[in-house]
Amino acid sequence: MPAAAVRMAAVADPVIPQVGALMARRPDALSLAQGMVGWAPPEAVRQAVAAALSEAPRALDRYGPVRGEEPLLEAVRRELTEVRGLDLEGSDVLVTAGSNMAFSAIAQVLCDPGDEVLLPLPYYFNHAMAIRLAGGVPVPVEAGLGPDPDRLAEAITARTRAIVTISPGNPSGLVTPPELLEAINTLCARHGLFHISDEAYAEFVHGPVPHRSPGRLSGSGAHTVSLFSLSKAYGMAGWRVGYAAVPRQLLGPLTKVQDTVLICPCQVSQRAALAALEAGPAWCGPLIAALGERRRQLLAAVSAAQRGGLPVELLGPPDGAFYGLLRFPTAPGGERLMQRLVLDHGVAALPGDSFGLPTAGGTGVLRISYGMLGPAELEEALRRLFGGLAALAPG
Numbered sequence: 001m002p003a004a005a006v007r008m009a010a011v012a013d014p015v016i017p018q019v020g021a022l023m024a025r026r027p028d029a030l031s032l033a034q035g036m037v038g039w040a041p042p043e044a045v046r047q048a049v050a051a052a053l054s055e056a057p058r059a060l061d062r063y064g065p066v067r068g069e070e071p072l073l074e075a076v077r078r079e080l081t082e083v084r085g086l087d088l089e090g091s092d093v094l095v096t097a098g099s100n101m102a103f104s105a106i107a108q109v110l111c112d113p114g115d116e117v118l119l120p121l122p123y124y125f126n127h128a129m130a131i132r133l134a135g136g137v138p139v140p141v142e143a144g145l146g147p148d149p150d151r152l153a154e155a156i157t158a159r160t161r162a163i164v165t166i167s168p169g170n171p172s173g174l175v176t177p178p179e180l181l182e183a184i185n186t187l188c189a190r191h192g193l194f195h196i197s198d199e200a201y202a203e204f205v206h207g208p209v210p211h212r213s214p215g216r217l218s219g220s221g222a223h224t225v226s227l228f229s230l231s232k233a234y235g236m237a238g239w240r241v242g243y244a245a246v247p248r249q250l251l252g253p254l255t256k257v258q259d260t261v262l263i264c265p266c267q268v269s270q271r272a273a274l275a276a277l278e279a280g281p282a283w284c285g286p287l288i289a290a291l292g293e294r295r296r297q298l299l300a301a302v303s304a305a306q307r308g309g310l311p312v313e314l315l316g317p318p319d320g321a322f323y324g325l326l327r328f329p330t331a332p333g334g335e336r337l338m339q340r341l342v343l344d345h346g347v348a349a350l351p352g353d354s355f356g357l358p359t360a361g362g363t364g365v366l367r368i369s370y371g372m373l374g375p376a377e378l379e380e381a382l383r384r385l386f387g388g389l390a391a392l393a394p395g
Contacts, residue, residue, distance in 0.1 A: 011132045012125060015354045018335070022342040030373065030381035033348040035170060035323070037291075037371045039235045041276060042283050048275035049268055060271075064264040066255050068095030068243075072270045075277045076243045080226070083281065084202070084213055091221035091245050094254060095265040095273070099200050099229040099242035104130040105257040106196060106225055109250055110161045111136030117196075118155050118163045120147035122325065122355035122365075124170050124198070136161070140356045145174045145316040149183040153191075162194040162225075163187070168201040168211055168320025171355045171367035175205055175320035178212040185214035189223055194247070200229040203284060206292045207319025215245060222247050232321075232371075233284040234276040240266065241273040291322050294370040294378055298324055301382040310390050315365070322371035325352070329393045333359030337366075337392070345388030347381050362394065 019033045052060055067073065076093045080086040096102040103126070111117065113135040119127060120143040128138040137159070143151040152163055165184055167176035181197070188195040197214050205211050215226040226245040231237040246254060258264075295318065302324075305312050311329055318324035326349075332340055334353045342348050352358065352365030359365075368385070370378055 011129050015125060015350060019338065019348050022339060023348055026342050026346055029342050029346045029348055030377060030384065031348045032368045032370065032381050032385060033350050035369050035371065036237050037232060037235050038374065039287050041235045041272065042279040044275040044279050045272045048271050052268065052271045060267045064267050066259045066264050068265050069270050072274045075274055079277055080245055086213055086215040086226060086245055087218055087221050088245060089221050091247050092251055093243055093245050095270060096242045096244060097240040097262055097265060098231060099198065099227040100126050102227050102242050102244040103127060103198065104133065105254055107131045107134040107136060108257050109253040110194060114159060115161045116157060116159045117161055118152055120152065120165065122171050122357050124166055125354045127164055145172050146176050146180055147184060149180065149187050152184060153187055156191055160193060162196050164196045164198065166198040168204050170201065170321055171323050172316050172325050173318030173321050173323040174316045175207065175209040175211055177209055181214040182217060185217055185220055185224060194223055194225055196225045198227045200227065200232055201321035202228065203233045203281065203288055204321045205319065206295050207317055209319060211320065230273055230276055233288060236272065236276060239269045239272050241269045291371065294322065297375065297378050298368060298370055298382065301386060305386045310386060312389065322369060324368045326366045326368055327363050328389050329362060330359055330364035332392060333364045337364060340392055341388045345384050347384040347388060349385060
C-alpha cells in the first residue's frame with residue numbers, strides 16, 4: 001500500500017491531541033496542559049460579526065486579498081508602530097490564520113532541504129514541527145532560558161538561516177531581557193540571518209522585566225520577522241487570526257505560500273480581529289493582570305510542596321505568559337508520565353520532552369499552564385498534580 005513521505009517520520013506527533021484523547025478517558029480531569037485563556041473575546045467582536053452578517057453578508061462569502069483586508073492591515077500597522085514601537089522600515093505586514101501558520105509559512109519560505117534554524121532550548125514544539133515539514137533542520141541549542149547570544153553564535157553554521165526567540169516564553173514563562181533580544185537581533189544582522197521573534201504573549205508580563213520587541217531596533221525590519229496573535233490576549237484561539245511584520249523581500253514568497261495553503265485570511269475572522277484591536281489593551285489589560293494571582297497560586301503551591309518534602313522547583317522566573325516549567329524527581333517520563341497523571345490523578349500537564357527537555361538524571365520537567373482555570377479549579381488541579389508527582393516519585 002502507498003505510504004506517507006519518509007520525511008514525515010521526523011515530524012513529532014502533536015502532543016495536544018494526545019492529551020485530549022487521555023482526558024476523554026477521564027472526563028473529570030483538570031487541564032494544566034493547553035495554552036489558552038479562560039475568557040471570551042470582547043463583546044465588540046460579536047457585535048462586529050453580527051453587523052457584517054446583516055449589512056454585507058455576501059462580502060463574507062467571497063475570497064479576499066491574500067495578505068488580508070486593508071482596514072485590518074492598517075489597524076495592524078498602527079498597533080505595531082504606535083503601541084509596540086516597531087520599526088517597519090524595510091518590512092510590511094500580513095494577516096495569517098494564527099501565528100502558528102505565520103511561522104509555518106516563514107519556515108517554508110526560508111528553508112531549502114537541509115537548511116538549519118536555531119531553536120534555543122526549551123523550544124515550542126510546533127516550531128520544530130513546522131521546520132521539519134518545510135524540509136529544514138531544527139537545531140536545539142542549550143543557550144539558557146534567557147538565550148546567551150554567545151552560545152547561539154557558536155551554533156551558527158553555513159546552513160543556518162534563522163534564530164528563533166519566544167518572549168514572553170512558551171514553555172518557560174520567562175521574559176527575555178530586552179538587551180538579550182537586541183544582542184540576538186544584532187547577531188542575526190551580522191551573520192546575514194533572520195531573527196524570528198515569536199511574541200504571541202507580548203501583553204502577558206507579570207514581573208519586573210519588561211517585554212520589548214527586537215523589531216523596535218532601528219534598521220531591524222530588513223531581517224526581523226515579528227509574530228503576533230489574537231488567540232491569547234483577546235481570547236480568540238478558535239477564530240484563528242494572527243499577524244506578522246516581515247522583511248519586505250519575503251512578501252512575494254510568503255504570498256505564494258499563503259495563496260496555496262489559505263487563499264486568503266478568513267473574512268469573518270478579520271472583522272472580529274479589527275474589533276478586538278479597536279478594543280485594545282484597555283480591554284484585555286485587566287484580564288491579563290488578574291492572571292498574576294493565578295501565577296501566585298502556582299508559586300505558593302510549589303513552595304508548599306517543597307516544605308512538604310517533595311523536591312520540586314520552577315526553572316527560571318515564570319514572569320510572563322501563563323506558564324511555568326516544573327522540575328521534579330520522576331520514575332516514568334514523557335508520554336508515560338502524562339498518561340499516569342491524567343488517568344490515575346485527574347490532571348493534565350505537558351512533558352518536557354515535547355519541548356526538547358527529556359527526562360534525564362532522575363528528574364523530569366513538566367510545562368504547567370494556568371491560563372484557563374479559575375482560582376478554585378487551579379487550586380484543585382495543583383493539589384492533584386503535586387499529589388500525583390509525590391505518588392510517582394522514585395522509591
